[in-house]
Amino acid sequence: MKRTIVPIGPYHPLLEEPEHFKLYVEGERVVDxxxxxxxxxxxxxxxxxxxxxxxxxxxxxxxxxxxxxSHPLAYCLAVEDLVDCKVPERAxxxxxxxxxxxxxxxxxxxxxxxxxxxxxNTVWMWAWKYREAILEICEKLTGNRNHYAMxxxxxxxxxxxxEQIEYALKRIGELAAPTNMLIxxxxxxxxxxxxxxxxxxxxYEDAVLYSALGPTSxxxxxxxDTRKDESLAGYKDLDWKVIVQQDGDVxxxxxxxxxxxxxSVSLIGQALTRMEEGPIDAEITEVPPxxxxxxxxxxxxxxxxxxxxxxxxxxxxxxxRAPTFNNLPTFKVSCKGETIADVALITASIDPCYCCxxxxxxxxxxxxxxxxxxxxxxxxxxxxxxxxxxxMGRIPTLxxxxx
Amino acid sequence: xxxxxxxxxxxxxxxxxxxxxPRDNRIYLRVAPEDIVTTIKYLFFDYKCKLATSTGLDTRxxxxxxxxxCREDKNMVINVKTLVPYPNPSIESVGKExxxxxxxxxxxxxxxxxxxxxxxxxxRLLLADSFPKGKYPLRxxxxxxxxxxxxxxxxxxxx
Numbered sequence: 001m002k003r004t005i006v007p008i009g010p011y012h013p014l015l016e017e018p019e020h021f022k023l024y025v026e027g028e029r030v031v032d033x034x035x036x037x038x039x040x041x042x043x044x045x046x047x048x049x050x051x052x053x054x055x056x057x058x059x060x061x062x063x064x065x066x067x068x069x070s071h072p073l074a075y076c077l078a079v080e081d082l083v084d085c086k087v088p089e090r091a092x093x094x095x096x097x098x099x100x101x102x103x104x105x106x107x108x109x110x111x112x113x114x115x116x117x118x119x120x121n122t123v124w125m126w127a128w129k130y131r132e133a134i135l136e137i138c139e140k141l142t143g144n145r146n147h148y149a150m151x152x153x154x155x156x157x158x159x160x161x162x163e164q165i166e167y168a169l170k171r172i173g174e175l176a177a178p179t180n181m182l183i184x185x186x187x188x189x190x191x192x193x194x195x196x197x198x199x200x201x202x203x204y205e206d207a208v209l210y211s212a213l214g215p216t217s218x219x220x221x222x223x224x225d226t227r228k229d230e231s232l233a234g235y236k237d238l239d240w241k242v243i244v245q246q247d248g249d250v251x252x253x254x255x256x257x258x259x260x261x262x263x264s265v266s267l268i269g270q271a272l273t274r275m276e277e278g279p280i281d282a283e284i285t286e287v288p289p290x291x292x293x294x295x296x297x298x299x300x301x302x303x304x305x306x307x308x309x310x311x312x313x314x315x316x317x318x319x320x321r322a323p324t325f326n327n328l329p330t331f332k333v334s335c336k337g338e339t340i341a342d343v344a345l346i347t348a349s350i351d352p353c354y355c356c357x358x359x360x361x362x363x364x365x366x367x368x369x370x371x372x373x374x375x376x377x378x379x380x381x382x383x384x385x386x387x388x389x390x391x392m393g394r395i396p397t398l399x400x401x402x403x
Numbered sequence: 404x405x406x407x408x409x410x411x412x413x414x415x416x417x418x419x420x421x422x423x424x425p426r427d428n429r430i431y432l433r434v435a436p437e438d439i440v441t442t443i444k445y446l447f448f449d450y451k452c453k454l455a456t457s458t459g460l461d462t463r464x465x466x467x468x469x470x471x472x473c474r475e476d477k478n479m480v481i482n483v484k485t486l487v488p489y490p491n492p493s494i495e496s497v498g499k500e501x502x503x504x505x506x507x508x509x510x511x512x513x514x515x516x517x518x519x520x521x522x523x524x525x526x527r528l529l530l531a532d533s534f535p536k537g538k539y540p541l542r543x544x545x546x547x548x549x550x551x552x553x554x555x556x557x558x559x560x561x562x
Contacts, residue, residue: 037528037529038527038528038529038530038531041529041530043540045541046540046541081426081429084425084426208453209501209502209503210502210503211453211454211455211503224453224475229473229475229476229478230428230478231478290425291431291482292429293429293455293471293480293482295455295473295480302455304455304456304471306456306458306469306471308460316460317458317460319456319458321455321456325456325506325507326454326456326503328506329502329503329505329506332502
């Protein structure tokens with residue numbers, strides 16, 4: 001059969017940052033995938049070599065708009081590893097609160113978009129409605145809806161007062177019920193099941209071979225979560241579990257993310273109630289020559305930072321590795337044999353971030369080109385959902401199911 | 404935790420040039436460039452480590468490559484260092500054996516100019532195709548003024 005290339009991107013709404021996917025297709029089936037990145041390479045590692053130790057957190061915070069706590073946190077853990085200092089208890093718990101708030105808002109964002117891609121706009125609207133509450137808590141606690149600038153080497157930059165803690169506890173308590181409702185809506189829905197189960201499977205062996213991270217690997221039965229493995233300060237005394245699913249398909253990844261939201265709600269509650277008065281900063285005054293590694297589990301997987309010091313006031317080298325760097329190459333496995341209508345969902349399933357441009361071109365080898373807009377790709381996906389609904393007959397509405 | 408250190412000393416033997424454990428959950432070990440593939444393969448397949456990432460560092464004598472491998476169940480980061488000397492840094496590829504190393508070697512190749520012998524797919528990963536050849540932005544002697552708009556070869560990127 002004739003093999004054609006379907007390019008997605010570099011500018012496409014499925015992708016948080018510009019990336020270029022080349023799908024090699026035979027008919028509707030994807031036989032190979034090639035990923036080109038680098039459209040958003042900003043040289044942050046080089047820039048960090050010209051900033052002082054205290055300035056770098058603000059720089060790495062801007063690597064990602066959504067993981068804006070995970071990167072500075074991993075960097076600060078690396079610096080703390082280098083100078084071998086212990087973060088005060090209260091600071092560690094404040095870090096837990098901010099980082100888990102970030103996790104919920106990132107996962108809810110993803111659930112909403114995944115719902116949109118398969119034509120379930122109700123899920124989209126609901127998920128984003130509950131995400132709004134998280135952003136309001138963040139604003140109350142840190143002054144910002146995003147880019148909180150809370151983390152510094154040795155502790156946190158701002159303390160929480162009693163009024164803020166009370167407010168956060170109240171709002172976060174209201175969130176458990178809607179999250180459960182959302183989980184029910186996704187996991188019990190027969191159409192969702194048909195649409196997401198068995199799609200884009202990443203087997204356990206390949207997840208290990210590609211060193212996949214975060215929900216992408218935990219959906220394939222790899223039980224790695226840096227927060228637990230690294231016995232991170234703050235987390236190790238709290239009661240929570242790592243969510244693992246075995247199937248490796250898009251459904252498993254969705255379930256991991258949704259259940260993690262519940263764990264995060266519980267973590268935030270525990271951290272806020274356990275907080276006791278105390279210092280919030282270990283006050284690092286000097287960074288000796290040496291090296292350190294910092295790891296933190298961002299919503300998408302482990303963020304890894306490595307720092308090397310030559311004893312001056314600036315790092316000699318800062319290495320940053322975001323989780324998507326390890327997760328993107330897994331498309332070579334998970335997209336093969338799938339249809340174009342599912343690729344939108346599979347690329348979204350590892351949760352690369354999203355940006356807002358459009359245009360998908362279909363080019364065959366002879367150079368004939370027809371351009372599909374973003375809407376067309378989402379339409380393909382929505383049509384497939386509708387077809388499933390038609391085959392299954394009428395399905396009960398959420399209202400009839402009593403949700 | 405000292406047991407992991409002893410296990411590594413025992414199984415890697417003479418390959419280890421230096422080994423240290425400054426913190427409970429961090430091990431730094433140094434091997435010769437020609438031993439890197441066998442060491443990494445042992446750690447990845449037999450010792451069940453996963454790849455976190457690899458760092459390249461310009462140390463003036465050469466490029467120091469550090470492979471960060473994590474043994475999650477033992478809470479241990481094993482950093483395998485090797486120095487690839489100037490003027491033409493070249494080392495055997497790990498990516499041809501383990502797909503997880505594929506991308507990071509491409510990144511080290513373009514940003515620091517390390518040649519990975521036997522790498523299956525050595526195209527540019529992050530830099531534009533039109534970026535001048537032989538300029539390596541993460542080396543310490545690189546200045547932003549080294550590359551001007553005139554140096555870009557737009558024909559190669561098809562613009």
